[in-house]
Amino acid sequence: MAVDDVNLEIPAGKLVCLLGPSGCGKTTLLRLIAGLEQATTGQIIVGGKDQAGLPAHRRDLGMVFQSLALFPHLNVAKNIAYPLQIRGVDHAACASRVDELLQLVRMPDAGDRRIHQLSGGQRQRVAIARALAINPALFLLDEPLSALDAKLREHMQVELRLLQKTLGITTIVVTHDQREAMTMADLVVVMDRGRVLQAAPPIEIYRSPANSFVAGFIGTSNLVRCRRTGVDEIEVLGRNYPAPPNSTRSTAGGRDAVLSVRPEDVALHTDPSDGELQGVVEFIRDLGSSVEFHVSAGGITLLSVAPPRGRPNVSIGQDVGITLHIARAALTDP
Amino acid sequence: MTRRRSDNSWHLVLLPAATLTVFFVIPFTIMLAVSFFQRIEGGFFEPAFVLSNYVRFLTPFFGKILATSVGLSATAATIVVAVAFPFAYVLSRMPRRRQTTILVFILSVLSLSEVIVGFAWSTLLSRTAGIGNLFHWVGIAESPRAYTPGLASLLLGLAYLAFPYAVLVIYPAVSRLDPELPEAARTSGASPLRAFTSVTLPIMRRTIAGALILVFVFTLGAYLLPQVLGRPRHWTLPVHITDQAIFQSNIPFAAAMAMFLLLVSLALVGLVLVVDSRRRGDQS
Numbered sequence: 001m002a003v004d005d006v007n008l009e010i011p012a013g014k015l016v017c018l019l020g021p022s023g024c025g026k027t028t029l030l031r032l033i034a035g036l037e038q039a040t041t042g043q044i045i046v047g048g049k050d051q052a053g054l055p056a057h058r059r060d061l062g063m064v065f066q067s068l069a070l071f072p073h074l075n076v077a078k079n080i081a082y083p084l085q086i087r088g089v090d091h092a093a094c095a096s097r098v099d100e101l102l103q104l105v106r107m108p109d110a111g112d113r114r115i116h117q118l119s120g121g122q123r124q125r126v127a128i129a130r131a132l133a134i135n136p137a138l139f140l141l142d143e144p145l146s147a148l149d150a151k152l153r154e155h156m157q158v159e160l161r162l163l164q165k166t167l168g169i170t171t172i173v174v175t176h177d178q179r180e181a182m183t184m185a186d187l188v189v190v191m192d193r194g195r196v197l198q199a200a201p202p203i204e205i206y207r208s209p210a211n212s213f214v215a216g217f218i219g220t221s222n223l224v225r226c227r228r229t230g231v232d233e234i235e236v237l238g239r240n241y242p243a244p245p246n247s248t249r250s251t252a253g254g255r256d257a258v259l260s261v262r263p264e265d266v267a268l269h270t271d272p273s274d275g276e277l278q279g280v281v282e283f284i285r286d287l288g289s290s291v292e293f294h295v296s297a298g299g300i301t302l303l304s305v306a307p308p309r310g311r312p313n314v315s316i317g318q319d320v321g322i323t324l325h326i327a328r329a330a331l332t333d334p
Numbered sequence: 335m336t337r338r339r340s341d342n343s344w345h346l347v348l349l350p351a352a353t354l355t356v357f358f359v360i361p362f363t364i365m366l367a368v369s370f371f372q373r374i375e376g377g378f379f380e381p382a383f384v385l386s387n388y389v390r391f392l393t394p395f396f397g398k399i400l401a402t403s404v405g406l407s408a409t410a411a412t413i414v415v416a417v418a419f420p421f422a423y424v425l426s427r428m429p430r431r432r433q434t435t436i437l438v439f440i441l442s443v444l445s446l447s448e449v450i451v452g453f454a455w456s457t458l459l460s461r462t463a464g465i466g467n468l469f470h471w472v473g474i475a476e477s478p479r480a481y482t483p484g485l486a487s488l489l490l491g492l493a494y495l496a497f498p499y500a501v502l503v504i505y506p507a508v509s510r511l512d513p514e515l516p517e518a519a520r521t522s523g524a525s526p527l528r529a530f531t532s533v534t535l536p537i538m539r540r541t542i543a544g545a546l547i548l549v550f551v552f553t554l555g556a557y558l559l560p561q562v563l564g565r566p567r568h569w570t571l572p573v574h575i576t577d578q579a580i581f582q583s584n585i586p587f588a589a590a591m592a593m594f595l596l597l598v599s600l601a602l603v604g605l606v607l608v609v610d611s612r613r614r615g616d617q618s
Contacts, residue, residue, distance in 0.1 A: 036517055036520070055520075055526075056520040065514040067514045071533055071537070082532075083522035083523050086523040087523050133522075
């Protein structure tokens with residue numbers, strides 16, 4: 001089963017990202033909403049109207065496909081006008097709407113150009129303009145930026161988000177890129193194996209992931225096995241800590257759990273006796289804008305990130321002290 | 335490196351050029367020459383330069399035969415492509431294994447000779463042993479009847495022979511077609527049929543033109559099926575060329591008719607290409 005027991009409410013006018021690894025069912029869910037696939041059970045309701053039995057072409061939506069699916073036999077203007085012409089919009093109204101859309105995607109003079117003459121970013125904009133042509137109630141995008149190179153992708157994420165905010169259109173974006181989801185979404189829906197693991201605003205997902213899969217998928221995280229020793233206490237790497245506030249989901253005393261600590265919440269000290277834990281620096285990755293330390297402690301490797309100015313003065317092979325900012329960590333099910 | 339490659343590259347052209355010369359240019363030149371030769375009554379022919387062979391062709395009788403040939407091939411090409419295109423389209427959307435099985439089966443039809451196909455259909459459509467008996471038994475027909483010879487049975491035979499070729503031309507193109515293109519049309523508000531006619535068909539226009547030309551030229555050369563499955567009035571130009579060459583021993587006239595057939599088919603193929611390129615020009 002590709003999608004199983006998904007219960008989602010998508011707020012009007014917001015941008016929702018369906019996020020997950022490939023094969024998690026996010027594209028299937030989007031295609032169900034578009035009417036390109038039929039669900040065996042369940043309901044899809046858009047604006048109070050049950051979509052069951054409505055074929056894709058009767059649904060009030062615009063969709064951008066992974067391959068963009070621009071029609072190679074039509075020029076830019078005719079591609080954008082296609083949804084209007086199909087619906088029988090007259091020629092003059094069609095032409096003015098196409099001009100408006102070309103302005104919107106900042107390609108005002110490109111109407112006469114052929115699809116194969118466009119760059120990747122321009123094709124992207126044309127696909128977006130075509131999907132928005134009829135002012136649909138729902139704007140669907142299936143991995144829309146995956147064909148672009150990293151730099152252009154980051155740029156288009158911002159542009160797409162700004163466009164969506166201007167128009168206030170309810171939007172669903174499928175992506176496997178957590179940065180993309182964090183950049184664009186009002187609501188991130190993390191999926192795996194056809195199920196929704198967590199649906200929450202990006203920063204909430206980052207700060208309190210529902211389980212270790214979400215914690216590992218969103219950003220980088222140190223996932224440390226731990227044990228709940230009391231109601232408000234956990235044991236991490238042989239040392240007792242107060243249970244973090246983000247631990248409501250986890251199980252009661254005496255059971256194994258996973259502590260998710262973000263790399264920025266792992267602090268290093270040059271004097272080993274300064275921290276609660278001791279470790280050895282194994283590797284340093286200096287990225288310029290930040291510095292990453294791989295520290296082995298208690299049989300595992302912890303990742304610590306520091307800004308270049310706050311960089312602890314340590315080198316590879318050195319014994320260091322480690323502080324875990326438990327209060328900002330999240331305790332999840334294993 | 336580049337200089338050495340360009341210095342030697344003309345060698346590469348030698349083999350195809352030689353093959354083309356030996357197997358196509360020389361026989362074609364001989365045929366062209368023979369078409370101007372003088373026939374000797376009761377004998378063979380002697381070198382000359384006469385136009386009588388071409389003049390003889392320009393009569394209403396042979397004009398009608400030419401029209402029959404062209405009409406028959408054009409009809410067959412239309413029927414074959416009209417069936418083969420949806421067939422290949424559906425085939426390309428099947429699971430891989432089933433696609434292979436069906437393709438192998440279709441290609442195996444190519445191993446049958448025109449003779450076997452002709453006589454098999456002739457038997458299958460006959461009154462004594464044909465499907466007419468089946469229709470009678472089921473109760474569709476009053477009494478078993480023969481469906482051959484006739485125009486329908488001839489077209490059926492030609493279509494049967496040409497169908498695998500059309501599938502071979504169309505299948506690779508439709509299997510490369512991005513399935514998201516018709517889907518994009520559907521989410522843009524087009525019904526499945528409208529998506530097919532407004533997106534899939536126009537994108538596949540060149541492939542369809544190619545398949546039409548291939549089947550047209552292929553069936554234009556048919557000389558056996560018209561005799562087996564058709565009536566004498568369906569006899570095509572190749573049938574008459576065979577008749578002149580083998581039974582009337584009038585090689586020069588047969589050569590002249592063959593030249594004519596070649597020119598007509600070239601002209602029609604050229605026409606299709608010109609129309610196609612002009613339509614492309616309109617769109618860009």
